[in-house]
Amino acid sequence: MAVKLFCYRRGNSFLHKIPALVKILFMMIFCVTVFLGGQKESLEEILTLNVFIQIFISASVCILLFVLGKGKVSSIAQMKWVIWFGLFVTVFRLIPEDYNVFKDLEKLKPFLLTGLLSGGLYTLQFFFASFACQMIFETTSSLEIREGFENVHSAVCKVMPFMKKINLAFVISLAVTFIPEVFETWNKVRLASNARKGKKRRFFSNLLTELTALLSVLLGLADIKRKAILNRGYCQ
Numbered sequence: 001m002a003v004k005l006f007c008y009r010r011g012n013s014f015l016h017k018i019p020a021l022v023k024i025l026f027m028m029i030f031c032v033t034v035f036l037g038g039q040k041e042s043l044e045e046i047l048t049l050n051v052f053i054q055i056f057i058s059a060s061v062c063i064l065l066f067v068l069g070k071g072k073v074s075s076i077a078q079m080k081w082v083i084w085f086g087l088f089v090t091v092f093r094l095i096p097e098d099y100n101v102f103k104d105l106e107k108l109k110p111f112l113l114t115g116l117l118s119g120g121l122y123t124l125q126f127f128f129a130s131f132a133c134q135m136i137f138e139t140t141s142s143l144e145i146r147e148g149f150e151n152v153h154s155a156v157c158k159v160m161p162f163m164k165k166i167n168l169a170f171v172i173s174l175a176v177t178f179i180p181e182v183f184e185t186w187n188k189v190r191l192a193s194n195a196r197k198g199k200k201r202r203f204f205s206n207l208l209t210e211l212t213a214l215l216s217v218l219l220g221l222a223d224i225k226r227k228a229i230l231n232r233g234y235c236q
Contacts, residue, residue, distance in 0.1 A: 009138045015069035020144040021152065027136045031129040034058050039118070043110065046117045055121075058128040065135040075134055082127045090119025 015023070036054070040046045066075070094115040 007138070008141045009072075011070055011139065013068060013070040013139060015065065015135065015139040018139075019148060020140045021148040023136045023140050024145065024148075027133055030058075030061060030132050034125050034129045034132075040121060041114075041118070043114050043117065046114070046121060051121070055124060058125070062128055062131050062135075065132060069135045069139045071135060071138070075138065076131075079127060079131055079134065082123065082130050086119060086123025086126060089122055090116065093119045 034054075037050070040051070045051075065071070094112060096111060
């Protein structure tokens with residue numbers, strides 16, 4: 001199945017109609033809030049009322065975004081990679097600094113429980129942040145993001161004319177839309193690959209070909225955007 005993670009989805013939902021910069025600002029604040037409090041190192045830090053409240057609020061916000069954006073079940077299915085990443089992190093948290101802990105059952109049980117709960121909590125937090133980004137980028141096109149930053153840049157230039165020589169808005173919009181554009185390009189490459197390979201399904205050779213094509217396309221897009229930035233600089 002082609003990758004559609006962080007790709008724009010046309011629609012007329014309430015979330016689609018909210019200004020791009022408002023959604024981007026909300027996304028950044030929400031992602032910071034989700035991980036507020038830092039990493040939890042003990043059971044006492046994990047099993048607290050504040051953590052449960054934080055999880056409840058984060059889950060409620062994600063559900064609200066899903067409803068307001070008229071999300072699809074496929075949007076949730078695209079987040080399965082978070083589980084694998086969370087398992088990877090959890091495994092590393094189960095590796096002790098002192099291997100003598102395996103010789104003492106009284107220390108081993110709380111250590112393993114702390115590692116599992118800590119990894120599970122991080123996976124939940126990462127899922128909430130990633131899902132919020134998914135819903136924001138699904139309902140916000142790269143053009144809307146670029147126009148939003150350019151409008152702000154134009155307003156700033158009226159107060160500080162010297163800012164006209166700096167392509168700050170264009171550079172920021174490129175940075176914000178970089179990840180969605182990578183996945184959108186990857187989606188196109190996968191669709192083209194699926195259409196060409198027919199019944200032949202050699203996983204590793206196809207994957208290598210697709211990654212090579214993705215890198216080639218991204219380099220081409222990077223060169224186009226570099227020239228666009230230079231052209232804007234000359235125009236100003």
